[in-house]
Amino acid sequence: MKIALILLFFGTCACQWNQTVYEALQTYSPVLYSHIASSTELVQLLDQRNHNITFLLPNEQAMNTSIGSGLLNFSSPQSFSQLSVMILNGSFPTHSYLSSHRQFYPTISNHNISIGPQIVNNAFTNTIEIYSGMSKAITTATEIQCLNGIIQYIDHFLQPAQTPLDTISTLSETEYMEGLLKSLNVSDVISGGDKTILVPVNEAWEATNGSTLPYGTLVHNLKYAVLDGLYTSDKILASINSTTHEASFSTDYKQKPIVFRLEKGELWINAMARFVKTDILTTAGVIHLIDTVLTADTVSIETADNKTFVPVLGTDNHSSPDRRGSLATHVFSLHPLYLFSLSLLFVFL
Missing domain, CATH: 2.30.180.10 (FAS1 domain)
Known part of the structure:
Protein backbone atom coordinates (compact mmCIF):
# COMPACT_ATOMS: atom_id res chain seq x y z
CA MET A 1 0.00 0.00 0.00
CA ASP A 155 -13.72 17.56 -12.12
CA HIS A 156 -16.57 19.69 -10.72
CA PHE A 157 -17.02 23.17 -9.29
CA LEU A 158 -17.54 23.03 -5.52
CA GLN A 159 -20.23 25.02 -3.73
CA PRO A 160 -20.38 26.03 -0.04
CA ALA A 161 -22.57 24.29 2.49
CA GLN A 162 -25.91 25.76 3.55
CA THR A 163 -27.91 25.37 6.75
CA PRO A 164 -29.85 22.09 7.08
CA LEU A 165 -33.18 23.86 6.43
CA ASP A 166 -31.84 25.74 3.40
CA THR A 167 -30.38 22.52 2.03
CA ILE A 168 -33.69 20.68 2.41
CA SER A 169 -35.47 23.65 0.83
CA THR A 170 -33.13 23.57 -2.17
CA LEU A 171 -33.23 19.85 -2.96
CA SER A 172 -36.09 18.81 -5.22
CA GLU A 173 -36.22 15.39 -3.56
CA THR A 174 -37.08 16.86 -0.15
CA GLU A 175 -39.78 19.44 -0.87
CA TYR A 176 -42.31 17.41 1.14
CA MET A 177 -40.19 17.54 4.27
CA GLU A 178 -39.54 21.21 3.64
CA GLY A 179 -43.29 21.78 3.72
CA LEU A 180 -43.68 19.83 6.96
CA LEU A 181 -40.88 21.67 8.73
CA LYS A 182 -42.06 25.13 7.69
CA SER A 183 -45.84 24.79 7.86
CA LEU A 184 -45.77 23.12 11.29
CA ASN A 185 -42.93 25.34 12.55
CA VAL A 186 -40.77 22.43 13.68
CA SER A 187 -37.52 23.26 11.89
CA ASP A 188 -35.78 23.42 15.28
CA VAL A 189 -35.67 19.59 15.33
CA ILE A 190 -32.95 19.67 12.65
CA SER A 191 -30.96 22.50 14.22
CA GLY A 192 -27.78 22.24 16.25
CA GLY A 193 -24.20 21.36 15.44
CA ASP A 194 -22.61 18.04 14.51
CA LYS A 195 -25.85 16.37 13.47
CA THR A 196 -26.47 13.67 10.87
CA ILE A 197 -29.99 13.93 9.44
CA LEU A 198 -31.71 11.08 7.63
CA VAL A 199 -34.20 12.85 5.38
CA PRO A 200 -36.95 10.80 3.69
CA VAL A 201 -37.52 11.71 0.04
CA ASN A 202 -40.88 12.93 -1.25
CA GLU A 203 -42.09 9.47 -2.26
CA ALA A 204 -41.40 8.12 1.23
CA TRP A 205 -43.56 10.79 2.87
CA GLU A 206 -46.30 10.28 0.28
CA ALA A 207 -46.34 6.53 0.95
CA THR A 208 -46.75 7.25 4.67
CA ASN A 209 -49.32 10.03 4.18
CA GLY A 210 -46.95 12.16 6.21
CA SER A 211 -49.13 15.26 6.21
CA THR A 212 -51.90 13.39 8.08
CA LEU A 213 -49.72 12.04 10.89
CA PRO A 214 -50.58 13.26 14.41
CA TYR A 215 -48.40 16.18 15.42
CA GLY A 216 -46.66 14.30 18.24
CA THR A 217 -45.92 11.27 16.06
CA LEU A 218 -44.51 13.50 13.35
CA VAL A 219 -42.19 15.31 15.75
CA HIS A 220 -41.02 12.01 17.23
CA ASN A 221 -40.24 10.67 13.75
CA LEU A 222 -38.36 13.82 12.80
CA LYS A 223 -36.26 13.73 15.98
CA TYR A 224 -35.61 10.02 15.50
CA ALA A 225 -34.11 10.78 12.08
CA VAL A 226 -31.41 13.01 13.62
CA LEU A 227 -28.27 11.17 14.74
CA ASP A 228 -26.25 12.65 17.56
CA GLY A 229 -22.91 13.05 15.79
CA LEU A 230 -21.40 13.64 12.37
CA TYR A 231 -21.42 10.46 10.28
CA THR A 232 -20.50 10.52 6.61
CA SER A 233 -21.27 7.31 4.72
CA ASP A 234 -17.73 6.00 5.05
CA LYS A 235 -17.83 6.38 8.84
CA ILE A 236 -21.08 4.43 8.99
CA LEU A 237 -19.56 1.63 6.92
CA ALA A 238 -16.36 1.65 8.96
CA SER A 239 -18.44 1.28 12.15
CA ILE A 240 -20.11 -1.94 10.99
CA ASN A 241 -19.14 -4.80 13.32
CA SER A 242 -17.47 -7.62 11.39
CA THR A 243 -19.32 -10.25 13.44
CA THR A 244 -22.82 -8.84 13.78
CA HIS A 245 -22.62 -6.81 10.53
CA GLU A 246 -24.37 -4.00 12.40
CA ALA A 247 -23.69 -0.59 13.88
CA SER A 248 -26.03 1.51 16.00
CA PHE A 249 -26.10 5.25 16.62
CA SER A 250 -28.12 7.20 19.17
CA THR A 251 -30.69 9.73 17.98
CA ASP A 252 -32.24 12.93 19.27
CA TYR A 253 -35.42 11.03 20.22
CA LYS A 254 -34.81 9.76 23.76
CA GLN A 255 -31.34 8.58 22.64
CA LYS A 256 -33.15 5.73 20.91
CA PRO A 257 -30.75 4.00 18.51
CA ILE A 258 -30.94 3.54 14.77
CA VAL A 259 -29.37 0.32 13.52
CA PHE A 260 -27.43 0.08 10.26
CA ARG A 261 -26.92 -3.44 8.94
CA LEU A 262 -24.78 -4.57 6.01
CA GLU A 263 -26.59 -7.53 4.51
CA LYS A 264 -25.57 -9.23 1.26
CA GLY A 265 -23.52 -6.19 0.30
CA GLU A 266 -26.37 -3.75 0.89
CA LEU A 267 -26.79 -1.31 3.76
CA TRP A 268 -30.14 -1.27 5.55
CA ILE A 269 -31.45 1.17 8.14
CA ASN A 270 -33.64 -0.49 10.79
CA ALA A 271 -34.21 -3.30 8.26
CA MET A 272 -36.66 -1.07 6.40
CA ALA A 273 -34.89 1.81 4.64
CA ARG A 274 -31.98 2.43 2.31
CA PHE A 275 -29.94 5.40 1.19
CA VAL A 276 -30.99 7.25 -1.94
CA LYS A 277 -28.34 9.98 -1.82
CA THR A 278 -25.50 10.34 0.66
CA ASP A 279 -23.07 12.86 2.12
CA ILE A 280 -24.72 16.22 1.56
CA LEU A 281 -22.77 18.56 3.80
CA THR A 282 -24.49 21.35 5.73
CA THR A 283 -23.17 24.07 8.01
CA ALA A 284 -24.26 21.90 10.94
CA GLY A 285 -23.29 18.43 9.76
CA VAL A 286 -24.39 16.05 7.04
CA ILE A 287 -27.64 14.92 5.39
CA HIS A 288 -28.41 11.52 3.85
CA LEU A 289 -31.58 10.96 1.84
CA ILE A 290 -33.47 7.73 2.54
CA ASP A 291 -36.35 5.93 0.83
CA THR A 292 -38.57 5.25 3.88
CA VAL A 293 -39.87 7.28 6.83
CA LEU A 294 -38.35 5.83 10.01
CA THR A 295 -40.88 5.31 12.78
CA ALA A 296 -39.71 6.37 16.23
CA ASP A 297 -42.19 4.49 18.38
CA THR A 298 -42.08 1.11 16.62
CA VAL A 299 -38.82 -0.14 15.14
CA SER A 300 -38.87 -3.13 12.80
CA ILE A 301 -36.38 -5.87 13.60
CA GLU A 302 -37.20 -8.19 10.69
CA THR A 303 -34.48 -9.06 8.19
CA ALA A 304 -34.20 -7.35 4.87
CA ASP A 305 -34.21 -10.50 2.72
CA ASN A 306 -37.38 -9.59 0.86
CA LYS A 307 -36.57 -5.94 0.15
CA THR A 308 -36.28 -4.97 -3.49
CA PHE A 309 -35.31 -1.26 -3.56
CA VAL A 310 -31.95 -0.92 -5.31
CA PRO A 311 -29.92 2.28 -4.46
CA VAL A 312 -26.84 1.71 -2.26
CA LEU A 313 -23.91 3.78 -1.04
CA GLY A 314 -21.59 4.94 -3.77
CA THR A 315 -24.00 4.70 -6.67
CA ASP A 316 -24.51 7.67 -8.96
CA ASN A 317 -26.73 9.84 -6.80
CA HIS A 318 -26.30 13.27 -8.32
CA SER A 319 -29.32 13.38 -10.61
CA SER A 320 -33.01 13.33 -9.82
CA PRO A 321 -36.17 14.57 -11.50
CA ASP A 322 -37.05 18.15 -10.70
CA ARG A 323 -40.25 18.03 -8.70
CA ARG A 324 -40.26 21.59 -7.40
CA GLY A 325 -43.49 23.51 -7.43
CA SER A 326 -45.81 20.68 -6.38
CA LEU A 327 -46.06 21.47 -2.68
CA ALA A 328 -49.74 22.21 -3.16
CA THR A 329 -50.25 18.46 -3.41
CA HIS A 330 -48.40 17.90 -0.14
CA VAL A 331 -48.49 19.76 3.15
CA PHE A 332 -50.19 22.93 2.02
CA SER A 333 -53.22 20.90 0.93
CA LEU A 334 -53.87 19.63 4.46
CA HIS A 335 -57.48 19.29 5.44
CA PRO A 336 -58.77 22.53 7.03
CA LEU A 337 -59.91 20.72 10.18
CA TYR A 338 -56.42 19.27 10.59
CA LEU A 339 -54.84 22.69 10.27
CA PHE A 340 -57.40 24.14 12.73
CA SER A 341 -56.55 21.40 15.24
CA LEU A 342 -52.87 22.13 14.89
CA SER A 343 -53.42 25.84 15.44
CA LEU A 344 -55.28 25.11 18.67
CA LEU A 345 -52.46 22.84 19.76
CA PHE A 346 -49.90 25.58 19.17
CA VAL A 347 -52.00 28.03 21.22
CA PHE A 348 -52.11 25.79 24.28
CA LEU A 349 -48.50 24.53 24.10
Missing part, protein backbone atom coordinates in the same frame (compact mmCIF):
# COMPACT_ATOMS: atom_id res chain seq x y z
CA LYS A 2 2.83 2.38 0.89
CA ILE A 3 4.57 1.66 -2.42
CA ALA A 4 1.33 2.40 -4.28
CA LEU A 5 0.96 5.73 -2.47
CA ILE A 6 4.56 6.68 -3.27
CA LEU A 7 4.03 5.87 -6.95
CA LEU A 8 0.77 7.84 -6.92
CA PHE A 9 2.58 10.87 -5.55
CA PHE A 10 5.66 10.86 -7.77
CA GLY A 11 3.89 9.61 -10.86
CA THR A 12 1.38 12.46 -11.00
CA CYS A 13 3.32 15.38 -9.55
CA ALA A 14 4.46 18.35 -11.62
CA CYS A 15 6.74 20.85 -9.92
CA GLN A 16 6.71 24.64 -10.17
CA TRP A 17 8.87 25.37 -7.14
CA ASN A 18 9.84 28.80 -8.46
CA GLN A 19 6.25 29.89 -9.11
CA THR A 20 3.38 30.78 -6.82
CA VAL A 21 -0.03 29.18 -7.28
CA TYR A 22 -1.18 32.32 -9.08
CA GLU A 23 1.77 32.31 -11.46
CA ALA A 24 1.32 28.61 -12.21
CA LEU A 25 -2.31 29.23 -13.23
CA GLN A 26 -1.05 30.97 -16.36
CA THR A 27 0.11 27.56 -17.57
CA TYR A 28 -2.36 25.20 -15.92
CA SER A 29 -5.60 27.21 -16.05
CA PRO A 30 -5.33 30.11 -18.51
CA VAL A 31 -9.10 30.68 -18.36
CA LEU A 32 -9.04 31.31 -14.61
CA TYR A 33 -5.77 33.23 -14.79
CA SER A 34 -7.17 35.72 -17.30
CA HIS A 35 -10.35 36.26 -15.27
CA ILE A 36 -8.83 36.78 -11.84
CA ALA A 37 -6.03 39.10 -12.98
CA SER A 38 -8.26 42.07 -12.16
CA SER A 39 -9.23 40.73 -8.72
CA THR A 40 -6.75 42.17 -6.24
CA GLU A 41 -8.09 40.00 -3.41
CA LEU A 42 -7.70 36.73 -5.33
CA VAL A 43 -4.31 37.63 -6.74
CA GLN A 44 -2.99 38.51 -3.30
CA LEU A 45 -4.30 35.26 -1.86
CA LEU A 46 -2.81 33.02 -4.55
CA ASP A 47 0.40 34.98 -5.05
CA GLN A 48 1.62 35.47 -1.48
CA ARG A 49 4.86 33.56 -1.08
CA ASN A 50 4.49 33.05 2.66
CA HIS A 51 1.11 31.32 2.27
CA ASN A 52 0.67 27.56 2.45
CA ILE A 53 -2.47 26.52 0.56
CA THR A 54 -4.01 23.73 -1.49
CA PHE A 55 -6.04 24.97 -4.44
CA LEU A 56 -8.66 22.45 -5.61
CA LEU A 57 -8.75 23.74 -9.16
CA PRO A 58 -11.71 22.84 -11.39
CA ASN A 59 -10.37 21.51 -14.68
CA GLU A 60 -10.98 23.44 -17.89
CA GLN A 61 -14.26 21.67 -18.65
CA ALA A 62 -15.62 22.24 -15.13
CA MET A 63 -14.44 25.86 -15.20
CA ASN A 64 -16.07 26.60 -18.54
CA THR A 65 -19.30 24.89 -17.44
CA SER A 66 -19.49 26.92 -14.23
CA ILE A 67 -18.82 30.18 -16.09
CA GLY A 68 -21.31 29.35 -18.85
CA SER A 69 -24.05 28.48 -16.35
CA GLY A 70 -23.44 31.63 -14.31
CA LEU A 71 -22.40 29.62 -11.27
CA LEU A 72 -19.06 31.44 -11.36
CA ASN A 73 -19.42 35.12 -12.20
CA PHE A 74 -16.20 37.12 -12.18
CA SER A 75 -18.06 40.41 -12.49
CA SER A 76 -19.69 39.73 -9.14
CA PRO A 77 -18.02 40.58 -5.80
CA GLN A 78 -19.00 37.04 -4.77
CA SER A 79 -16.37 35.49 -7.04
CA PHE A 80 -13.79 35.55 -4.23
CA SER A 81 -16.05 33.65 -1.82
CA GLN A 82 -17.01 31.20 -4.58
CA LEU A 83 -13.39 30.28 -5.24
CA SER A 84 -12.27 30.42 -1.60
CA VAL A 85 -14.43 27.37 -0.88
CA MET A 86 -11.89 25.40 -2.95
CA ILE A 87 -8.76 26.71 -1.23
CA LEU A 88 -7.61 24.68 1.76
CA ASN A 89 -5.72 26.21 4.64
CA GLY A 90 -2.49 24.20 4.35
CA SER A 91 -0.70 21.94 1.87
CA PHE A 92 -2.18 18.44 1.51
CA PRO A 93 -0.53 16.11 -1.02
CA THR A 94 -2.91 13.83 -2.90
CA HIS A 95 -1.57 10.66 -1.29
CA SER A 96 -2.44 11.99 2.20
CA TYR A 97 -6.16 11.71 1.41
CA LEU A 98 -5.83 7.95 1.02
CA SER A 99 -3.66 7.35 4.08
CA SER A 100 -6.66 7.35 6.41
CA HIS A 101 -10.45 7.46 6.43
CA ARG A 102 -12.30 10.52 5.15
CA GLN A 103 -11.40 13.73 6.97
CA PHE A 104 -12.72 17.28 7.20
CA TYR A 105 -10.42 20.04 5.98
CA PRO A 106 -10.79 23.77 6.70
CA THR A 107 -10.92 26.21 3.80
CA ILE A 108 -9.86 29.84 3.92
CA SER A 109 -13.57 30.73 3.83
CA ASN A 110 -14.10 28.90 7.16
CA HIS A 111 -16.12 26.18 5.48
CA ASN A 112 -15.24 22.55 6.10
CA ILE A 113 -15.08 20.19 3.17
CA SER A 114 -14.76 16.42 3.37
CA ILE A 115 -12.09 14.54 1.42
CA GLY A 116 -11.37 10.83 1.30
CA PRO A 117 -11.76 7.54 -0.56
CA GLN A 118 -14.82 7.22 -2.78
CA ILE A 119 -17.35 4.52 -1.94
CA VAL A 120 -18.68 2.32 -4.75
CA ASN A 121 -21.20 -0.43 -3.99
CA ASN A 122 -20.55 -0.11 -0.26
CA ALA A 123 -16.79 -0.61 -0.68
CA PHE A 124 -13.88 1.83 -0.47
CA THR A 125 -11.84 2.60 -3.59
CA ASN A 126 -8.58 4.44 -4.31
CA THR A 127 -10.46 7.26 -6.02
CA ILE A 128 -10.44 10.51 -4.04
CA GLU A 129 -13.81 12.23 -3.68
CA ILE A 130 -14.54 15.67 -2.23
CA TYR A 131 -17.81 16.76 -0.59
CA SER A 132 -18.78 20.41 -0.22
CA GLY A 133 -22.38 21.37 0.43
CA MET A 134 -24.56 19.69 -2.20
CA SER A 135 -21.64 19.35 -4.63
CA LYS A 136 -19.14 16.55 -5.10
CA ALA A 137 -15.95 16.27 -7.13
CA ILE A 138 -13.25 13.75 -7.96
CA THR A 139 -9.57 14.64 -7.94
CA THR A 140 -7.88 13.95 -11.26
CA ALA A 141 -4.33 12.75 -11.87
CA THR A 142 -2.28 15.93 -11.96
CA GLU A 143 -0.85 17.60 -8.86
CA ILE A 144 1.30 20.74 -9.19
CA GLN A 145 3.76 21.61 -6.44
CA CYS A 146 4.21 25.39 -6.20
CA LEU A 147 6.25 27.81 -4.15
CA ASN A 148 3.36 28.56 -1.78
CA GLY A 149 1.30 25.40 -1.94
CA ILE A 150 -0.26 22.76 -4.17
CA ILE A 151 -2.69 22.79 -7.10
CA GLN A 152 -4.92 19.71 -7.48
CA TYR A 153 -7.34 19.32 -10.37
CA ILE A 154 -10.97 18.40 -9.64
